Amino acid sequence: MKEYTCLSIIFAILTLLADKWSRVNVFKRKEFYLFIVIILGFKFLVNGYLTQSGIVVYNPEYFLGIRLGSIPLEDFIFGFSLVSLSVIFWEKFKEKREC
Amino acid sequence: MSKYLLLLAGSLLFPLGLSFYPPLKFWRNFKALLATLSIITLIFGSWDVFAAWRGHWYFDSRGICGLKIINLPVEEWLFFMVIPFCCIFTWEALKFIKAKLK
Numbered sequence: 369m370k371e372y373t374c375l376s377i378i379f380a381i382l383t384l385l386a387d388k389w390s391r392v393n394v395f396k397r398k399e400f401y402l403f404i405v406i407i408l409g410f411k412f413l414v415n416g417y418l419t420q421s422g423i424v425v426y427n428p429e430y431f432l433g434i435r436l437g438s439i440p441l442e443d444f445i446f447g448f449s450l451v452s453l454s455v456i457f458w459e460k461f462k463e464k465r466e467c
Numbered sequence: 468m469s470k471y472l473l474l475l476a477g478s479l480l481f482p483l484g485l486s487f488y489p490p491l492k493f494w495r496n497f498k499a500l501l502a503t504l505s506i507i508t509l510i511f512g513s514w515d516v517f518a519a520w521r522g523h524w525y526f527d528s529r530g531i532c533g534l535k536i537i538n539l540p541v542e543e544w545l546f547f548m549v550i551p552f553c554c555i556f557t558w559e560a561l562k563f564i565k566a567k568l569k
Contacts, residue, residue, distance in 0.1 A: 372523045375514065403561050407554060414478055414550070423471050423530030430523045454507055454551035455558050461499035 372431040376445035383449040383456070392459045394452065407451050415439050415447065469532040471542035475549045482556040491563055493556065500555065508547040515539055515547075 387395050394400045418424045419438040426440055434441040468476075486493040494500075518524060519538045531540040 371521060372518065375518070379514070399561055399565055403558055406557060406561070410478075410553070410557075414474060417474055418471070421470060421530060422527050423474075424524050425527055426524045427522050430521070450507070450511055450547075450550065451554050453510070454503060454554045457503040457506055458496075458499060458555050458558070461502045462496050464499075 370430060370432060372426075372440075372442045376442045376449070379449040380445050383452050386453060387456050390456055390460050392456045392463075394455050394459065400455070403455070404448075404451070407447075411444075411447055412437065412439070415443055419443070469542060470530040471526075471540065472532060472545075475542060475545055478553055479549050482553045485560070486556050491559060493559055500552070503555065504548045504551055507551045508544065511547050512539070512544060515543060 384395070387393060416437055416439055419426075419435075419440070431440050431442045436444070485491075516537050516539060519526075526540050526543065531542050534541040536544055
């Protein structure tokens with residue numbers, strides 16, 4: 369079973385829900401999409417290096433096998449959740465302190 | 468230093484340096500930063516521990532220093548602090564620039 373594929377999709381959905389439930393709503397902010405594009409550029413450098421140089425090696429049994437450059441498609445979904453949740457938690461915790 | 472550690476150090480260099488730019492007031496929210504990095508490490512570290520245990524991926528010994536926490540290289544744990552830090556810095560810098568341009 370493509371466990372990595374499934375897990376990455378579940379986490380992405382939970383991230384979208386976390387944004388809504390926390391009322392942070394970063395996905396409704398225009399600058400968030402510019403942020404995602406900038407981070408995507410850096411992602412190609414960092415994740416690209418990790419996969420290209422073989423520091424991290426993926427088991428073909430657990431992912432679709434589709435890669436952008438050397439980076440598995442699932443890593444982009446994983447990265448989306450990591451990056452978005454970082455901003456969501458940050459905004460939420462900051463807001464609490466400012467109240 | 469392992470290749471993975473060098474990569475993390477390289478990623479952190481500019482964001483960490485620029486985070487001290489006074490008008491950004493980045494470190495004023497140190498507690499929020501610490502809380503964010505902790506919870507992200509907990510969530511994604513758990514995922515990673517599970518994935519490494521299941522064999523979704525593994526780490527080549529030539530790229531890491533060899534020190535492990537649970538079943539993950541120490542570099543992988545640092546990744547969950549370094550990368551979110553870089554993201555939060557970029558996000559704050561972007562909002563700062565946007566406010567300046569107004």
